[in-house]
Amino acid sequence: xxxxxxxxxxxxxxxxxxxxxxxxxxxxxxxxxxxxxxxxxxxxxxxxxxxxxxxxxxxxxxxxxxxxxxxxxxxxxxxxxxxxxxxxxxxxxxxxxxxxxxxxxxxxxxxxxxxxxxxxxxxxxxxxxxxxxxxxxxxxxxxxxxxxxxxxxxxxxxxxxxxxxxxxxxxxxxxxxxxxxxxxxxxxxxxxxxxxxxxxxxxxxxxxxxxxxxxxxxxxxxxxxxxxxxxxxxxxxxxxxxxxxx
Amino acid sequence: xxxxxxxxxxxxxxxxxxxxxxxxxxxxxxxxxxxxxxxxxxxxxxxxxxxxxxxxxxxxxxxxxxxxxxxxxxxxxxxxxxxxxxxxxxxxxxxxxxxxxxxxxxxxxxxxxxxxxxxxxxxxxxxxxxxxxxxxxxxxxxxxxxxxxxxxxxxxxxxxxxxxxxxxxxxxxxxxxxxxxxxxxxxxxxxxxxxxxxxxxxxxxxxxxxxxxxxxxxxxxxxxxxxxxxxxxxxxxxxxxxxxxxxxxxxxxxxxxxxxxxxxxxxxxxxxxxxxxxxxxx
Numbered sequence: 001x002x003x004x005x006x007x008x009x010x011x012x013x014x015x016x017x018x019x020x021x022x023x024x025x026x027x028x029x030x031x032x033x034x035x036x037x038x039x040x041x042x043x044x045x046x047x048x049x050x051x052x053x054x055x056x057x058x059x060x061x062x063x064x065x066x067x068x069x070x071x072x073x074x075x076x077x078x079x080x081x082x083x084x085x086x087x088x089x090x091x092x093x094x095x096x097x098x099x100x101x102x103x104x105x106x107x108x109x110x111x112x113x114x115x116x117x118x119x120x121x122x123x124x125x126x127x128x129x130x131x132x133x134x135x136x137x138x139x140x141x142x143x144x145x146x147x148x149x150x151x152x153x154x155x156x157x158x159x160x161x162x163x164x165x166x167x168x169x170x171x172x173x174x175x176x177x178x179x180x181x182x183x184x185x186x187x188x189x190x191x192x193x194x195x196x197x198x199x200x201x202x203x204x205x206x207x208x209x210x211x212x213x214x215x216x217x218x219x220x221x222x223x224x225x226x227x228x229x230x231x232x233x234x235x236x237x238x239x240x241x242x243x244x245x246x
Numbered sequence: 247x248x249x250x251x252x253x254x255x256x257x258x259x260x261x262x263x264x265x266x267x268x269x270x271x272x273x274x275x276x277x278x279x280x281x282x283x284x285x286x287x288x289x290x291x292x293x294x295x296x297x298x299x300x301x302x303x304x305x306x307x308x309x310x311x312x313x314x315x316x317x318x319x320x321x322x323x324x325x326x327x328x329x330x331x332x333x334x335x336x337x338x339x340x341x342x343x344x345x346x347x348x349x350x351x352x353x354x355x356x357x358x359x360x361x362x363x364x365x366x367x368x369x370x371x372x373x374x375x376x377x378x379x380x381x382x383x384x385x386x387x388x389x390x391x392x393x394x395x396x397x398x399x400x401x402x403x404x405x406x407x408x409x410x411x412x413x414x415x416x417x418x419x420x421x422x423x424x425x426x427x428x429x430x431x432x433x434x435x436x437x438x439x440x441x442x443x444x445x446x447x448x449x450x451x452x453x454x455x456x457x458x459x460x461x462x463x464x465x466x467x468x469x470x471x472x473x474x475x476x477x478x479x480x481x482x483x484x485x486x487x488x489x490x491x492x493x494x495x496x497x498x499x500x501x502x503x504x505x506x507x508x509x510x511x512x513x514x515x516x517x518x519x520x521x522x523x524x525x526x527x528x
Contacts, residue, residue, distance in 0.1 A: 031277070031331070031333070032331070032333065032334070056277060056333075063433070064433045064435065064467075065433075065435045065436070066278070066433070066434050066435040066436025066437065066438075066439070067278065067307065067357070067361075067436050068307075068358065068361035068365075068436050068439065069435075071357060071358035071361060075358070075376075075377055075378075097329070098354060098383065098384075099345070103383075103387060104345060104352045104354055104387070105345055106345065106346060106348065107346075109341075109342045109345040109346065111329040111330055111331045111337065111338070112308065112327060112328050112329030112330060112331075112354060113328055113329065113354060113355075113356050113382070113384050114308060114328055114329045114356070114357055115307075115328065115356055115357035115358055116356065117356035117359075117378055117379045117382040117384050117385070118356055118357070118358045118359070118376070118377070118378030118379060119378070120378075121377065121378040121379075121380070122377060122378055144383045145381065145382055145383045146356075146382060146383070146384060147381075147382055148380075148381035148382060151380065151381050153402070154402035154403065154404055155380040155381060155404060156377055156380075156403060156404075156405075233334070234334075234498065235334050235498075236334075
């Protein structure tokens with residue numbers, strides 16, 4: 001029985017390893033991101049020489065100048081890949097981590113923008129991850145923009161979203177068209193079910209099923225990946241892989 | 247520079263008494279030496295004596311338990327931060343309620359902008375530029391942040407200019423201090439930038455150590471010099487329920503209890519009664 005989180009982590013790992021993309025030598029993973037963290041550990045434990053900076057693990061990153069060092073590195077272009085999500089994500093890949101309703105989120109307040117307004121523009125590749133795939137999350141137009149999906153030429157920007165991974169499917173992002181297209185459907189989903197659950201318009205209606213993680217990937221996730229993550233994400237590991245929360 | 251005699255009398259409550267109404271108070275997030283005991287002392291002062299009102303909090307660069315507690319206790323008029331979160335325990339309930347009710351003024355920021363404003367202050371320059379942010383509504387709602395053409399570029403290239411920011415007070419919980427007022431924060435060096443930029447720095451520590459940490463080459467790189475530190479108080483387990491580096495982990499059960507209780511104002515008041523108000527004797 002493959003857990004949904006395992007499928008998502010494997011799907012993200014495939015995106016990280018996409019040979020058509022610029023290389024991911026140094027990947028940073030933000031706080032409260034267990035599925036992206038699992039994907040990164042999987043890539044690393046598969047033997048790929050990637051440097052992982054896990055921001056919420058005290059000894060899990062190379063930063064000795066405090067948390068500003070991540071942003072200094074990213075400003076120089078020395079972080080190749082980052083992960084972002086959002087309380088709302090729209091069809092142009094705009095991210096809203098602020099809230100809904102009147103500014104600054106009087107209807108439903110989200111935690112806040114964190115470093116998204118900077119990181120999204122400074123890193124060459126961003127993989128968007130949001131497990132909930134519903135019309136309230138994937139909206140035609142975000143209420144507020146924490147970080148814009150695309151930018152005009154006079155706004156310095158190294159890259160955009162590469163893809164959006166949800167609990168139902170994988171979308172690819174075309175920065176020139178500022179549009180998502182359907183890349184794969186997770187088992188149990190159909191073109192119609194994804195279209196109905198998505199508030200924004202996107203290209204493509206038929207897509208292959210998201211591949212199962214191969215057995216050796218599952219073995220890594222359930223063994224050494226879980227071991228690496230249990231200290232940082234005890235509740236997540238207990239839920240997905242069992243055992244006691246630390 | 248504190249001496250042993252003064253330190254013996256210092257507690258989180260005496261530090262909290264040094265915070266004037268309306269002060270701009272900078273606090274680190276839950277993964278970077280958050281001063282739990284100090285925050286409870288401040289909340290106690292407000293709830294019991296009506297002191298420490300109208301505080302303007304600054305999250306460096308985000309906010310957690312201490313900020314949510316102070317908002318619930320009614321200490322806070324304004325909050326500038328890049329996010330408020332209780333980590334695995336979820337959303338910060340008193341913060342969310344205050345935004346919904348419009349009872350605090352919220353200045354949304356983004357992490358590197360807060361670091362940059364503090365770095366400008368520590369350098370004594372009026373502003374520093376930062377990339378990114380263009381096209382964000384965070385920038386659109388900050389009339390104090392400016393956009394300008396990069397003067398070194400011949401092509402259109404806009405950068406954001408951020409004003410220097412000097413908090414009135416910075417407070418955090420360090421691992422140890424010596425009699426020279428030096429405090430040890432390990433690799434959490436953003437706290438050094440914060441201490442350099444703040445007008446006054448109040449620190450609680452787990453313990454005092456003998457000698458001068460700046461004479462120990464292996465400790466010195468993790469020290470903030472007493473030059474920048476105004477007052478130190480010993481508060482054992484002073485980060486609780488937050489983790490303190492490799493000294494002790496977070497109390498995840500207590501964080502969940504807080505997150506649950508603080509969903510309602512009645513639950514939050516019960517939390518104050520159990521965990522905040524009686525601790526004055528400690």
